[in-house]
Amino acid sequence: AEEEGTTAMWLRKHRLMYTAATRHPFILSIRDGSVDLNSFKRWLGQDYLFVRAFVPFVSSVLLKACWESDDNSDMEVLLSSLAALNDEIAWFKKEASKWGVVLASIAPQRVNKDYCRFLKSSMEPGIEYTVAIAALWAIELVYQQSFAYCLEEGSRTPPELAETCQRWGNEGFGQYCQSLQKIADRQLPRATNEERKKAEAVLLRVLEHEVEFWNMSHG
Template sequence: MDGKPKAGVSMTNTWLRKHHLIYAGATRHPFILSIRDGTVDLSAFKRWLGQDYIFVRAFVPFVASVLIKAWKNSDHESGDIELVLSGVAALNDEIEWFKQEASKWGVELSGVVPEKTTRDYCRFLEDLMSPDVDYAVAMTAFWAIEAVYQESFAHCLEEGSKTPPELQEACQRWGNDGFGQYCSSLRNIADRELEKAASDGGPLVKVSEDMVTKAEVEFQRVLEYEVQFWNMSHGSPGRSAP
């Protein structure tokens, strides 16, 4: 296979198939399955809550950096800016939700020390904020980060799941249909930008090919970080030390 999508098959589709094992590892992780079957260890949930609060605070400037890239790279009619802006607004609510949820569970957010996995993932986001990172690459990472949470938490709300009632609100936050629509829109933008790069036959063809390769690498790295993040939360053996 030459790594290029077949006609009519989007780039993200091609990558989801090619990397389906790690994608399933990220979206059907034992931590998520334990929420879904009601056996979740609540101390693991609280650990996730504290670490994810730190992650989300670092995610805001990353999304703001995508907003700047959207402003520079998309036209007004595309609606990219409005979509990313709605993401920033949703993160404002999300931060408030974390504060409320933490107080409900007795987690002191100001005392949470970031674990190594959280620090590494936040550093990864910081690297992606560079103006040198192309819009297509940043958008691919953005979509993948949101899609993992959407698919994971939606799984905990499916019929037959035994998610404890006190965790259902958390699952609704990312598992609801509106968030699913938002992820689809992010994915469409990523595909549109990747398609533009892949079909570029001009003198900068090599630059465009490199961009698509970079986007695929960052897609895989997001999935690896998401698995590590769940491992850390779950307290899985072999997780990295703080």
């Protein structure tokens, strides 16, 4: 059997927080079809702003990969991440107009600002590649796991939300998250104890921010 990686061990260790982030009442409401569409629209507008702030963060991880990684393929994984974000921004614009959400007039809520501030702090040159990749993996994983859950058999996700769930819940996005996890699991055993501690702390911070983000949307 394959040995358990550091990231899988962390997810086991922090199961409660992980479940709070990936099985949030907002996600459960999408899955059971009871979702309040105003909540969905609020999420859409706020997530658009988040994704715009996410682009420079992912770029910073790509830069770190180019300079600090000894595996060529990391660059390609991170480049595909940026390509997906390019697509995502176009999708948000299309989706917003479908729902009558005016993106230009949306102000970020406090929770969103806090999360974007965290992204900004994670972009600094002093943040090691290992720590940055752990953050990116965690951020993507929460969306992948949450939205894939809304597509599982027996879910009653409203058809007009299926495309949203597909965006992060599709197989390809799942593969991409696994590629990120592999990079993290390759880096972590070779990192210093201090770096590993920082990476684990970053995972927890991401899970907390994600729960808050769902709370903001749901509330």
